[in-house]
Amino acid sequence: xGRHLVGVAGEAVSIASYLPSVTTVPARGVKLFIRGNYPxxxxxxxxxxxxxxxxxxxxxxxxxxxxxxxxxxDGKLQKVSVLPSGFHxxxxxxxPRENVNVIFDFPLQAHFHSDSSGKRWVSFTRGPxxxxxxxxxxxxxxxxxxxxxxxxxxxxxxxRIKGGPVLMPxxxxxxxxxxxxxxxxxxx
Numbered sequence: 001x002g003r004h005l006v007g008v009a010g011e012a013v014s015i016a017s018y019l020p021s022v023t024t025v026p027a028r029g030v031k032l033f034i035r036g037n038y039p040x041x042x043x044x045x046x047x048x049x050x051x052x053x054x055x056x057x058x059x060x061x062x063x064x065x066x067x068x069x070x071x072x073x074d075g076k077l078q079k080v081s082v083l084p085s086g087f088h089x090x091x092x093x094x095x096p097r098e099n100v101n102v103i104f105d106f107p108l109q110a111h112f113h114s115d116s117s118g119k120r121w122v123s124f125t126r127g128p129x130x131x132x133x134x135x136x137x138x139x140x141x142x143x144x145x146x147x148x149x150x151x152x153x154x155x156x157x158x159x160r161i162k163g164g165p166v167l168m169p170x171x172x173x174x175x176x177x178x179x180x181x182x183x184x185x186x187x188x
Contacts, residue, residue, distance in 0.1 A: 018044035137164035
């Protein structure tokens, strides 16, 4: 999968995913290592392996649900320009085995949906991850604000619906006693 999510676009190495992988980019003579626990962690560690320092741009995709990203190379914040395509570009000479950290801002957000009867439902995301609970809960609050802090308390990695169940990544939720809930009824 990784080899389809990293490639060359014009002169740039283009990174469209931060899932852990090892990808060879023959057009640049580079092997790219992506490590970490993305999308559950808000950072990914990258290393370019190549025979000698090489100048080329790198385009970083801004994943769904991410408000911004920062890039550090060996601990130093890099200047990033945003392209019309939405990619974030760094143009520099890359050295073999430098430590590149991509740090994402994963906002906690509320998303509202109405069913055919007009009942309002809310779901929650943290960056690209949908949050779910192992028990249902009806919520009281402002059903117009996308600020999830209206409904949710805590901080990464433990969020809890105020007065209700713990939220976790949808893929990690589930019990032998019942289903997984990602939509919660709102009450006015």
